[in-house]
Amino acid sequence: MRKSFLLTMLVIAGLLYGQDSLHVSPCGQKLKSFYLNMDVLHKWLSGQHIDWQTGAPDDPDAVSGIRTHCSAFVAAACERQGIYILRPPKHRQELLANAQFSWLNSKDARSSGWRPIENNILYEAQRMADQGYIVVACAQNPDRHKPGHIALVMPSDRSAEAVQESGPVLIQASGNNSVDQSFRDSFRHHISDWNSPTDHVRFFYNEKQPDCQ
Secondary structure, three states, rough: OHHHHHHHHHHHHHHHHHOOEEEOOHHHHHHHHHHHHHOOOOOOOOOEEEOOOOOOOOOOOOOOOOOOOHHHHHHHHHHHHOOOOOOOOOOOOOHHHHHHHHOOHHHHHHOOOOEEEEEEEEEEHHHHHHHOOOOEEOOOOOOOOOOOOOEOOOOOOHHHHHHHHHOOEEEOOOOOEEEEEEEEHHOOOOOOOOOOOOHEEEEEOOOOOOOOO
């Protein structure tokens, strides 16, 4: 009897865990493949002046505009998906992430389909990316003369516990470009208190329906 009871409880626990786990849908898998095919590990590299649309170096003698390229990578990904986010020539590449943060909170962003994620934020950001929606995490530097940061949420099978511990998985251009860095690590310089990370970083998704064909 006791063994039967314990087995039943284990089955229930497994079912509950399964409900809390996130799974990449076919739309999400297509988005993941799209992101990986952009080859951010070899393009949009820090220390190079790059063409924002391709991530390829375009001026080997440049001494400015050669730092990190997080905002250019996000802009290029969105452009290829037919989604507008603030980008050149409306704003230069330098300090673009700060400007994108302000723009994402504007009426222009709303008219372009961007919506803030406001409830159960970290979990919903991962869940929506897993469904194939473009989701960005963005932080503005309090010193507007210093760079902010922006990254894309990468579709990923992830438990609710893992999301709670370190946030969704991100793909980004940064000092070291990555396709699978946790939100907590990626934005560590922009979050002063992990107990309230979304006080410092905002998440937005674009409501454009994912194309799964």
